[in-house]
Amino acid sequence: MNNFQYQNPTKILFGKGQIASLDKELPRDANILLLYGGGSIKRNGIYEQVTATLGDRKVVEFGGIPANPEYAKLMEALKVIRELDITYILAVGGGSVIDGAKFLSAAARYTGDDPWKILTDNISVKEGLPFATVLTLPATGSEMNSGSVITRAETKEKLAMGGPGLFPVFSILDPEVIHSIPQRQLANGITDAFTHVLEQYMTYPTGALLQDRLAESILQTLIEVAPKVLEDPTDYTAASNFMWSCTMALNGLISKGVPTDWAVHAMGHELTALYGIDHARTLAIVAPSHYTYNFEAKREKLAQYGERVWNITEGSTEERARAAIVRTEDFFHQLGIDTKLSDYTDDYEGTGEEVARRFTERGWKGLGEHRSLTPSDAEQIVKMAY
Amino acid sequence: MNNFQYQNPTKILFGKGQIASLDKELPRDANILLLYGGGSIKRNGIYEQVTATLGDRKVVEFGGIPANPEYAKLMEALKVIRELDITYILAVGGGSVIDGAKFLSAAARYTGDDPWKILTDNISVKEGLPFATVLTLPATGSEMNSGSVITRAETKEKLAMGGPGLFPVFSILDPEVIHSIPQRQLANGITDAFTHVLEQYMTYPTGALLQDRLAESILQTLIEVAPKVLEDPTDYTAASNFMWSCTMALNGLISKGVPTDWAVHAMGHELTALYGIDHARTLAIVAPSHYTYNFEAKREKLAQYGERVWNITEGSTEERARAAIVRTEDFFHQLGIDTKLSDYTDDYEGTGEEVARRFTERGWKGLGEHRSLTPSDAEQIVKMAY
Known part of the structure; x- marks a missing residue:
């Protein structure tokens, strides 16, 4: 820790x-x-x-x-x-x-x-x-x-x-208050909170056993209530757990004592700037590619997440980690959230290069939990998300 | 919630x-x-x-x-x-x-x-x-x-x-700082924090899904690090998770939105007053009897705790709930904590009556999450703990 x-x-x-x-x-x-x-x-x-x-x-x-x-x-x-x-x-x-x-x-x-x-x-x-x-x-x-x-x-x-x-x-x-929120924004809210937790959790193990479990608790709760929130926003148990999970996802507690990533947000922000895609949806576009591209660095945590959050108990560490990424993308799909850039725009060619260019122009110092991702890495990740 | x-x-x-x-x-x-x-x-x-x-x-x-x-x-x-x-x-x-x-x-x-x-x-x-x-x-x-x-x-x-x-x-x-703490006090600390969580969790379901999982996270972490803390207090991962778990167990967060019990503490305090038994050890004496005596009221949460915290997946709700009490008592034993009053004093006869007498004398209004336990209930619970 x-x-x-x-x-x-x-x-x-x-x-x-x-x-x-x-x-x-x-x-x-x-x-x-x-x-x-x-x-x-x-x-x-x-x-x-x-x-x-x-x-x-x-x-x-x-x-x-x-x-x-x-x-x-x-x-x-x-x-x-x-x-x-x-x-x-x-x-x-x-x-x-x-x-x-x-x-x-x-x-x-x-x-x-x-x-x-x-x-x-x-x-x-x-x-x-x-x-x-x-x-x-x-x-x-x-x-x-x-x-x-x-x-x-x-x-x-x-x-x-x-x-x-x-x-x-x-x-x-x-x-x-969620009774009157449109489905699209409810799905965005769930995706936003879910990704907030991932940004503070999907890194590498540092012996922060309690923080890991607290983060997993929020992910598990969001997964449990998400279909109910979308089906019936007047379901108070679903609504209250959704709301408290969103707050707990980014009130500072789960990030204490652990490394954090936030590269998904950095790349996502550029997709909003370029195409006006809803913030939460840009996170769902970038996250699966980001975790696949940085698979080796995040393998242990991906496998732990797969096992504890998605009950993936079969297979090697690598297999469980890969399956966890698939389940995450499936979850976004179940919320009605598309996870490819091409689902949002036909004009996606060159986006990877443009994101890299913007990062370079700003004198970017490196993304991710090791601050080691370069603009060129970001380019590859965004291209994987086409 | x-x-x-x-x-x-x-x-x-x-x-x-x-x-x-x-x-x-x-x-x-x-x-x-x-x-x-x-x-x-x-x-x-x-x-x-x-x-x-x-x-x-x-x-x-x-x-x-x-x-x-x-x-x-x-x-x-x-x-x-x-x-x-x-x-x-x-x-x-x-x-x-x-x-x-x-x-x-x-x-x-x-x-x-x-x-x-x-x-x-x-x-x-x-x-x-x-x-x-x-x-x-x-x-x-x-x-x-x-x-x-x-x-x-x-x-x-x-x-x-x-x-x-x-x-x-x-x-x-x-x-x-835990390097120099005697084993006895480390075991007491783990037991105290573990029981603090139980007092705020082992009641009845109120749809506080996130709070339940946060409470379970602390219990799981304490169970994971307890043997390491006792074996080697210089194990920093164990020590840091032990310390942060103790703080998180009673900083107010997990009690929000849920009913709380605290009857174990009320009865435990009397055993400290009567026999000078360490506070944490009185909790380990009272808790198993309390959960057994109030089994029907706490059955759902006991079963959930058994399943999620102790991985008890076999059997009916009743069987999982009963097994969860046994596992809790075993856990205290593994910490070197005795769980019967007779392990601490030969002079235990009449303790149940004395505790009831003290509660009655103070005009007690009822213990537990329903504030429904009477001095006579406390008497029975303490007697079960002889």
């Missing part, structure tokens, strides 16, 4: 009816920016539930945060925060809205001239404007971590930021 | 050499009370490691906190805190020293006339004097929770306290 530090101060309020807790959790004298996305919260009743609990607090609404939270839009929100002396951000939405709130939390307290530098200069944010979340789409885990990814259309950049000051003060997780 | 709230702000610094982090984590201007137990830290080198990092901070030592932290002794420490304007407590020890630090943290900020009322009046402590811990004995999980149990010899009372203000600011978990 590697040395680690772990701290996660976010308060979680989980379960049916928890949105009503907002009144108790939010400071009475808060001057609130209510941040949300494309307006689905006004159609599914969540907006009414939220505003009903805010009482006579001062609330300014700011909607329209897009699926990949866009810098230009967020700068408009920042202007509102500054002009109206906002003291608290309440993000009601999925990962994009919450990631946007994290940028705003940091930018509101940033004293430099250009808030974009928070991202380009890799500033670790020690203190931000307080913010809380009401999660409406289980997937990213952003509701219980301090990381954020912001997109800037103008420069075609998608950059990460974070810091110990960017944990939500509290997050409300009511599994009943 | 039941509704729940979860928040745990304690910062964990885990791994080899982490004691040196004290210098960075402790405020420079802190006026520190260094709290410890019987002095083993002066024999095993931990005292030197700790004091070497404290630099020129003002430090007052207070040793001698006994195995069940004693109120009278703690009141002496409280006097020191008040007289010397202590601003920070550093607890170096196991669960007893850390529990003692929690009482002192609360008492130092308590404005009433008699600090014992913090326990008798069940005061939820919102804010205490800041304190941190260096864990020297994995077992109780006190290093990452906000609960404490204090003993008062004068009145033969052993009472619990806690509150959101009683989480350690940070805790240092260096698995190498």
